[in-house]
Amino acid sequence: MPSRRSSVAIAAVAVLITGALAHPGAASAAPRQTITLAADQTALVRFQLTGEQQFTELLESGADIAARPRTTAGAVLADLVVTGTELAALTARGAKAEQIIPTQKPVRAKAQQRVQADTLQFLQAYWWTSKGNTFLQTQVATTASDDPDVEITVAWTTADGATGSFPLMRFEDAGEYQYHWALPQKLPSQPVTVVATSSLGGKSRVITPGVWPGATPPPKPAGYQQDFIDAYMTPQDITARIKRLKRQYPALVDVLDLPNQTQGYRRTAVAYLGDPAVSAVVVETVKFGAENQNGIQARTVDPGQPNRPLSVAYRDRVLTVSLATDAAGKTTSTTTEVANAINARFPDRFRAFAEDGSAGLPMPVAGPVRLDDGLKGTEVPARPWTVQALRIGKVRDGSKAGVLAYSQEHAREWATPLVTMEFAERLLANYATDPVTRDLLDSVDVFIIPTVNPDGANYTFNDYNFQRRNLSNHCTGTARDPRNRDRWGVDVNRNYAVGSLFDGYVGASSNCLSDVYAGTGELSEPESRNVVALATAHPNIKFSLNVHSYGGYFMWSPGAYKAEGRVTLPRPSIDEAKYFQDSARRIVGAIASERGTVTWPSYTGPVADVLYSAAGNSADHLYYDLGITAWNFEVGNDIWNDAMQQWEGVGFQPPFTEAHGESQEYASGLVELVRIARDKGR
Numbered sequence: 001m002p003s004r005r006s007s008v009a010i011a012a013v014a015v016l017i018t019g020a021l022a023h024p025g026a027a028s029a030a031p032r033q034t035i036t037l038a039a040d041q042t043a044l045v046r047f048q049l050t051g052e053q054q055f056t057e058l059l060e061s062g063a064d065i066a067a068r069p070r071t072t073a074g075a076v077l078a079d080l081v082v083t084g085t086e087l088a089a090l091t092a093r094g095a096k097a098e099q100i101i102p103t104q105k106p107v108r109a110k111a112q113q114r115v116q117a118d119t120l121q122f123l124q125a126y127w128w129t130s131k132g133n134t135f136l137q138t139q140v141a142t143t144a145s146d147d148p149d150v151e152i153t154v155a156w157t158t159a160d161g162a163t164g165s166f167p168l169m170r171f172e173d174a175g176e177y178q179y180h181w182a183l184p185q186k187l188p189s190q191p192v193t194v195v196a197t198s199s200l201g202g203k204s205r206v207i208t209p210g211v212w213p214g215a216t217p218p219p220k221p222a223g224y225q226q227d228f229i230d231a232y233m234t235p236q237d238i239t240a241r242i243k244r245l246k247r248q249y250p251a252l253v254d255v256l257d258l259p260n261q262t263q264g265y266r267r268t269a270v271a272y273l274g275d276p277a278v279s280a281v282v283v284e285t286v287k288f289g290a291e292n293q294n295g296i297q298a299r300t301v302d303p304g305q306p307n308r309p310l311s312v313a314y315r316d317r318v319l320t321v322s323l324a325t326d327a328a329g330k331t332t333s334t335t336t337e338v339a340n341a342i343n344a345r346f347p348d349r350f351r352a353f354a355e356d357g358s359a360g361l362p363m364p365v366a367g368p369v370r371l372d373d374g375l376k377g378t379e380v381p382a383r384p385w386t387v388q389a390l391r392i393g394k395v396r397d398g399s400k401a402g403v404l405a406y407s408q409e410h411a412r413e414w415a416t417p418l419v420t421m422e423f424a425e426r427l428l429a430n431y432a433t434d435p436v437t438r439d440l441l442d443s444v445d446v447f448i449i450p451t452v453n454p455d456g457a458n459y460t461f462n463d464y465n466f467q468r469r470n471l472s473n474h475c476t477g478t479a480r481d482p483r484n485r486d487r488w489g490v491d492v493n494r495n496y497a498v499g500s501l502f503d504g505y506v507g508a509s510s511n512c513l514s515d516v517y518a519g520t521g522e523l524s525e526p527e528s529r530n531v532v533a534l535a536t537a538h539p540n541i542k543f544s545l546n547v548h549s550y551g552g553y554f555m556w557s558p559g560a561y562k563a564e565g566r567v568t569l570p571r572p573s574i575d576e577a578k579y580f581q582d583s584a585r586r587i588v589g590a591i592a593s594e595r596g597t598v599t600w601p602s603y604t605g606p607v608a609d610v611l612y613s614a615a616g617n618s619a620d621h622l623y624y625d626l627g628i629t630a631w632n633f634e635v636g637n638d639i640w641n642d643a644m645q646q647w648e649g650v651g652f653q654p655p656f657t658e659a660h661g662e663s664q665e666y667a668s669g670l671v672e673l674v675r676i677a678r679d680k681g682r
Contacts, residue, residue, distance in 0.1 A: 037084035117201035126212035228425035260526035289373025290382035299367030377462030402541035411456025500616035552637025559607035590672035
């Protein structure tokens with residue numbers, strides 16, 4: 001992929017070439033001499049290229065083009081600095097060397113040329129302590145950004161004179177060089193200096209690493225109540241907890257029913273009619289299985305008579321397909337014909353299609369088979385789901401600054417609602433006894449959506465624990481094959497209306513079987529519409545935090561970019577960026593205060609820079625469209641294994657002891673966010 005600079009140059013050169021070719025100059029009458037160079041010699045050579053396309057290819061490949069192209073007799077001329085090897089390669093591709101352009105110095109071997117040292121700059125250099133260990137993390141950028149072979153090493157020195165070094169890795173994103181970096185390195189003690197050197201001879205300034213995050217929350221008072229989480233919570237458990245909090249703290253809590261009901265824990269009933277390994281038709285009900293469709297039977301029969309037409313009947317909850325026969329009484333219907341007949345006869349009751357790979361094959365006599373939605377959760381209500389939010393505060397009339405915390409947009413992230421529910425419990429339980437908490441709830445209006453995506457969450461607890469999306473199935477045709485049942489649904493956090501797939505941004509998919517499927521359009525899903533509806537209905541919400549897992553990130557906008565040139569959504573202003581960063585350090589410090597878990601500096605920053613491009617995410621919608629200062633957690637930081645001397649991930653559904661720890665530390669981060677909102681209001 002060409003760089004941004006190359007893309008601009010290509011466009012400009014194309015205009016120049018097009019104009020020049022329209023007004024060619026006179027042809028040269030001078031005979032052309034054969035031009036050769038030794039393989040390791042370098043010279044400035046004028047070439048007659050095969051055309052505009054060849055010049056564009058040279059430009060994209062990084063060829064050393066000395067001057068803008070010109071034309072003669074309709075041919076493109078270009079001056080290139082080439083070696084003998086490059087000259088031979090160009091000649092083999094049809095280019096003609098016209099002239100060696102004279103130079104004051106004699107032609108010399110490229111190997112004798114002096115390599116220019118690059119310039120290095122630290123973008124980050126921070127140290128911290130965690131559970132008795134000291135860590136250092138750095139990011140360094142080189143001016144030789146186009147050279148993929150540059151190697152950078154960071155050397156460190158501690159106060160007691162210990163020294164060491166470690167290599168950095170080159171990091172590119174969307175084909176664009178970003179920096180060199182490494183995972184946090186364990187050191188014997190606090191580093192006092194670091195310096196970076198490169199394989200090109202470059203050397204950075206010697207600097208003193210900063211302490212990370214450099215902020216700590218005020219100590220909790222004696223008797224502060226926390227640790228209200230004792231197990232993973234299903235959406236039903238969360239609903240019960242919300243009811244209990246409303247009952248227990250009526251003066252501080254409102255329960256808000258969000259306006260868009262979700263599909264609920266429901267799917268259509270479906271079955272294979274025939275053998276998918278040989279030939280089969282997929283038969284599916286139009287209504288959900290829970291709507292008295294589970295248990296309907298389907299079958300194909302041989303009418304036992306010659307010259308019978310294909311026919312379809314439905315009676316007493318049995319769908320019967322009578323296959324066509326020829327003059328000899330042999331069945332002749334194909335899978336495609338059977339599917340079409342079912343669709344034509346009962347379009348309001350059934351959908352049918354030839355199983356992938358079975359189209360046009362002979363339809364066997366098969367069945368009866370029972371259609372079923374395949375859902376295993378017997379204790380989940382099979383009806384549309386009303387998503388609920390808690391509103392917590394002494395003054396809940398919109399006059400106080402609002403904070404929105406929401407979690408479990410992604411169904412498999414079981415630890416995230418534990419964070420938001422622990423947060424709610426702490427605020428309510430400590431209001432009567434802790435003056436600081438009382439001040440917070442007197443000053444701030446807190447909104448919490450513990451589970452944005454209850455349908456998907458129910459699916460993870462009962463059917464497939466790695467389900468990321470909701471339960472909407474927008475697939476058509478063979479993508480609706482039951483074998484794809486764990487791949488259906490919309491990624492709720494790719495379904496918002498700013499920087500979306502539909503606007504050309506990266507990080508979402510139009511493939512209905514993709515884990516980042518963006519849906520049929522912006523805000524096509526009730527789950528995403530609920531988040532926007534809550535924020536829109538309460539314009540006092542000025543801060544938000546979207547709780548995800550896992551990895552230990554703390555992020556803000558921009559969250560998406562377009563692929564060509566890696567052009568992000570507009571960057572926050574200088575003042576806003578500083579506010580995001582300063583507030584992040586406060587929240588990261590609050591997280592660390594619980595059990596020493598430190599969110600890495602390299603994982604703190606804009607989503608598009610520290611994670612990936614996430615087209616159509618909710619934080620971008622809230623920030624750009626509604627003016628909310630919006631952050632994102634990824635709870636579940638990597639854990640340092642001292643015995644193995646390596647970092648280890650924790651996953652979406654870690655053992656509950658780890659999930660419990662995450663709930664405690666990230667709830668402290670949310671409490672710090674409320675302090676930030678209070679301070680901003682004042």
